[in-house]
Amino acid sequence: PAPGRRAALEAFTAREGEDLTDFATWCALAEVHGGAWRSWPEGLRDPRSPRVAEARGELADAVAFHRWLAWITDEQLAGAQRAAKDAGMDIGLVHDLAVGVAPEGADAWTLQHCLAGRMSVGAPPDDFNPLGQDWGQPPWRPDALAAEGYRPLAALLRAGMRHAGALRVDHVMGLFRLWWVPEGRPPSEGTYVRYDAEAMLGVLLLEAHRAGAVVIGEDLGTVEHGVREELAARGVLGTSVQRFEYLGGSEGRHGPLPPRQWRTNCLATLTTHDLPTTAAWLSGEHVDLRARLGLLTRPEPEEKAQAAAERDGWLAELRRLDLLPDPDGEVVALHRFLTRTPSALLGVWLPDATGDRRPQNLPGTAEVHPNWRLPVADRHGRPVPLEDLPGHPHVQAVTRVFSDGEPHGTRTEERDVRPGPCSA
Incomplete structure (x- = not known):
């Protein structure tokens, strides 16, 4: 992405911190193990476990992708609210x-x-x-x-x-x-x-x-x-x-x-x-x-x-x-x-x-x-x-x-x- 866009993504990622990382990690794990986390391998059921940290590294590209999706969603919501206010709402x-x-x-x-x-x-x-x-x-x-x-x-x-x-x-x-x-x-x-x-x-x-x-x-x-x-x-x-x-x-x-x-x-x-x-x-x-x-x-x-x-x-x-x-x-x-x-x-x-x-x-x-x-x-x-x-x-x-x-x-x-x- 262009430098400005990359900087905006990095700022969003820093602002959202651990909460965003946890969400993106769950999304990446769900793509591999299905959406019901209680049925995942035991080591993956706790977001703070060493196995989850290891899996986050293994799935780094997928985690980054889901962080990016969350950023795009946030931008779209911001744009929709601006458009509504600009329209007189x-x-x-x-x-x-x-x-x-x-x-x-x-x-x-x-x-x-x-x-x-x-x-x-x-x-x-x-x-x-x-x-x-x-x-x-x-x-x-x-x-x-x-x-x-x-x-x-x-x-x-x-x-x-x-x-x-x-x-x-x-x-x-x-x-x-x-x-x-x-x-x-x-x-x-x-x-x-x-x-x-x-x-x-x-x-x-x-x-x-x-x-x-x-x-x-x-x-x-x-x-x-x-x-x-x-x-x-x-x-x-x-x-x-x-x-x-x-x-x-x-x-x-x-x-x-x-x-x-x-x-x-x-x-x-x-x-x-x-x-x-x-x-x-x-x-x-x-x-x-x-x-x-x-x-x-x-x-x-x-x-x-x-x-x-x-x-x-x-x-x-x-x-x-x-x-x-x-x-x-x-x-x-x-x-x-x-x-x-x-x-x-x-x-x-x-x-x-x-x-x-x-x-x-x-x-x-x-x-x-x-x-x-x-x-x-x-x-x-x-x-x-x-x-x-x-x-x-x-x-x-x-x-x-x-x-x-x-x-x-x-x-x-x-x-x-x-x-x-x-x-x-």
């Missing part, structure tokens, strides 16, 4: 911090001293999934993190915010406690393990301050008392999803929460990657899918009746707000509803913009559903290439909702105000 890229890592991946290999072996992160049984959830990812060990001065967590956050204007923290409640599921046991037999929330939050907010990034916490599901309030007090945005926003909360469900009563400090969306697309929710197809996969815990007719009542209640709310009929359909009308909330950020799930009816992810169903392997498609299931998105009629209709020049949250009439809680 205040935030630009929003990166996502997953709740865990692949148990056989590079992170689990290099950080195994900080992760709980033979344990998995999940969620207890709740309204969303009565069977509970096992996400198949090893949790942080709170004692090991503390012994390390939280440096592994800080490094992870720093990397996630380096080229982003915001970071979405998946299952942000994990800063306080996580549901640990023992290997080979059902999620219902897990237990909560607590973390030092003051320390975890402190590291998160320090890195966000240094990066000048917004933090969005995904605070959906089972949330213990006081967590949302603590996050809000620290300036962490929450996540409000139409499917869960009801008067009386998601358990009471005394009718859809009117737009003015939604949280201000949150990202508001219709759905998420872990929920049915809006088209499927409107049609009831999400119940059919869960029935086929054996995920229902009560008779299918009961599930369908509840899903229909939920949908009809929201459509009635749209009519009350004069958002229906809408020439562009119910999905667009629901997006118009979002613009009437005071939420700081509004989000669109891309499959909603194309009319896709298939869920991208059904948590805990990796063996029976092609999670994260479905290309974004239209309402007929035909894939929509990236270059065709700008001209897609449904994408254009949704885009118009957010580009009509009128600030969101300003069109709600006084009659929308009802007594009730501020959020579900």
Whole structure:
């Protein structure tokens, strides 16, 4: 490479240090021994072993190649963020911090001293999934993190915010406690393990301050008392999803929460990657899918009746707000509803913009559903290439909702105000 490029690569390599070397070493070893490090020869399972140091020398060219790939990726992310900011986007890229890592991946290999072996992160049984959830990812060990001065967590956050204007923290409640599921046991037999929330939050907010990034916490599901309030007090945005926003909360469900009563400090969306697309929710197809996969815990007719009542209640709310009929359909009308909330950020799930009816992810169903392997498609299931998105009629209709020049949250009439809680 040219001298300037070589110098940039060397600077990147020096900055990333041992973490980058470990990652590149895992990649090189995985090319030889496969991607499941627990099945590697015993001497290669510990990144600090003499055998790994020897193998790193033997595979020096492959290690250097993977360092180079990481550098190219970093440059591309930096370029994408510059382009976003230059185009007038205040935030630009929003990166996502997953709740865990692949148990056989590079992170689990290099950080195994900080992760709980033979344990998995999940969620207890709740309204969303009565069977509970096992996400198949090893949790942080709170004692090991503390012994390390939280440096592994800080490094992870720093990397996630380096080229982003915001970071979405998946299952942000994990800063306080996580549901640990023992290997080979059902999620219902897990237990909560607590973390030092003051320390975890402190590291998160320090890195966000240094990066000048917004933090969005995904605070959906089972949330213990006081967590949302603590996050809000620290300036962490929450996540409000139409499917869960009801008067009386998601358990009471005394009718859809009117737009003015939604949280201000949150990202508001219709759905998420872990929920049915809006088209499927409107049609009831999400119940059919869960029935086929054996995920229902009560008779299918009961599930369908509840899903229909939920949908009809929201459509009635749209009519009350004069958002229906809408020439562009119910999905667009629901997006118009979002613009009437005071939420700081509004989000669109891309499959909603194309009319896709298939869920991208059904948590805990990796063996029976092609999670994260479905290309974004239209309402007929035909894939929509990236270059065709700008001209897609449904994408254009949704885009118009957010580009009509009128600030969101300003069109709600006084009659929308009802007594009730501020959020579900």
